[in-house]
Amino acid sequence: MRLRTRLTLWYGGAFFAAGAVLIAVVYLIVRDRVAANLPAPGDSVEYLVQARAQLGMSEEQLLSLIDTVVQRQQDANDATLQGVLLGSVVALAVVGLLAVVFGALIAGRVLRPIDDITATARRVADRSLHERINLHGPNDELKRLADTFDGMLARLDRAFEGQRRFVANASHELKTPLAINRTLIEVAAAEPDADHRVRGLAANLLAVNERHERLIDGLLTLAESDRAPADPAPVDLADIVAHVAAQFAAEAAEAEVAVTISAAEAVVTGDAALLERLVANLIANGIRHNRPGGTLAIGTTAIEGRARLTVANTGPVVAAYEIDALFQPFRRGEGRDRVESVRGVGLGLSIVESVARVHDADVEAVPNPGGGLWMTVDFP
Template identity: 50%
Template sequence: MKRLTIRTRLTLVYGGLFLLAGILLLGATYVLVSRQLSNRESTTVIKGTFTPEADALNEVAEETRTDALTALLVQGGLALGLVAAAAIAIGWLIAGRMLQPIDRMTRAARRIADSPGRDRGLHERIALDGPPDEVKRLADTFDLMLERLDRSFDGQRRFIANASHELRTPLTLNRTLLEVAVERRDASVEVRQLGETLLEINGRHERLIDGLLTLAKSDRELGELSYVDLADVVSHVAAQHPAVTASADEAPTMGNAVLLERLVQNLVENGVRYNVPDGWVRVTSDTRPDGLVELVVTNTGPVMPPYELPGLFEPFRRLTTDRQAARMGAGLGLSIVRTVADAHGGHVYAQPRDGGGLIVTVTLPVAGPPRNQATGAVTGQDLHSSA
């Protein structure tokens, strides 16, 4: 059963109280008028007189009293009904006026909750004007909470970006020195093996730093969006992986082409990395009838328990098997996928494939074909220029 809104309930309370007060007032008036007419009748009619004139006078007085009380009830009831209707209408308007600040807060909270990205929209403030009453204090408290959350998320992003940039320089220097040491003519076999091992470890750290930078970047505002056909992105990424088969149907969306390419790249690399010998990876893109574009990456691989699927999209979570331990990534690939999808107003979810492996699906809002800025016509060149 659908509950009534606060405005409706307040209106019903106002109207009910007014109607109850009116009924009590009408009842009290009826009793007072009835007593007054009875007293006046007793003063004008001689009790105990049984003459025809006295009987006629008594009948006239009784009829007059009855007509007066009936008229009082009927006309008073009609007047009460009209005034009650007017009171309910005025109560509806007053309740709406009083609840406007709360409705404004609700709309702001809804916009923040529905904004793409996990922390986008926190810069918005209610900034409610008015006297310092309970509602104003509630709005100010809500604004203070948003401000602190916004500072917290922004500080977290800056820290990740600054730390990643600071760590990049020594890692790049280490890689250069190791490459020089390995390529020296007088380097022994042990030195070369050690250098290659350290280069592999250094490369893993560099990928971790790149992933953190991408994660911090995709958490920010996307800025200006451009037309991107996921079919072009899928074809471009699949061409870099011979073991990947692609079925790329038109899937137009609006977004950041670099981040969307990174999304597809991470899904494909994840499918290749966590696979079985002689396995396969398939990538498809398509436009669904419900107004969404869909990207699906399916691979063979180890059997994945369903209860572990939600944790795959958390940072630094990996499928841990002995065979894959040597070539595991940083554990940020799927986390970046989810962050990029959220920033574009999309969703990502995974389900286990029968026989092993995963089916990862990304849905994004569909976009219309791009138009020429000068003529407004759809341009074929723009349809395949995003990847």
């Protein structure tokens, strides 16, 4: 039950309870006053003595007359009390219903700032930390709550922005010495007097240097993919899949992985470069974590207005409880760090999840019964 409904019910219940107590008190007061107006037995005897002399009535006739008058008065009093009680209950019901309606309006008015806080928190969680509530009004509890939330968002925004700047700057700074190292190694290996040991060492160093370059590129992409697209535009996933799959054709052939593509039109709104990196990482993951003679099926489709990308590959058996770990940076299945693998640097699926998150997409990975993964990305 929503808080507004609970507040309305509490307000209405309190009003009805207070009204019932008020009706009971008024009813008791009226009943006591009416009963006090009836003649007492002593007054009846005294009146009987005076009336007999004036009216010339017998005692039996006078007693009968008094009983009739008292009974009619009692009936009138009972009718009055019943009318007062019935009218009070009807008035309580009508005014109570109006109070419930006004209570709902008041509860909505009071809770409106909380709705604004909730909506801002949802937008911030889905997109970026740049939005603020900026609640205007008296300096009450809700205003202080909104200001505290804005302050927390500002600190988080500075922290995340500083982290992104650090990763980006560190990646750019590390690229230069790695490029210099690659050049020096290539020059040393190309010397005429370099023997086979020097050339073998140079090849190993170049492989390590290339892997470090991929790691830095992955870190830089991960830092840049965690922010919302600055200028989103319609992009057809089918075109991206066809383009990226062609780039990985040679690698798939070398790995003896058969690639099949079923690309129907699936238009999404987002950043084309980030979406291309998402597709590339999924295809690369499907090829490099496959087996010789395996398959990789890539498909795009639109279901009820939502674009869907599917990438299914064969490969080693993955347990269901290891799926979440695959999306963590530098992690791989079977509890080992993916940084140990020569097939990648362990950032591919982390980048996929980050790109999907900034595009409000849902990523789901399901183990295939025979081994490998079935990856699905659903876009809004």
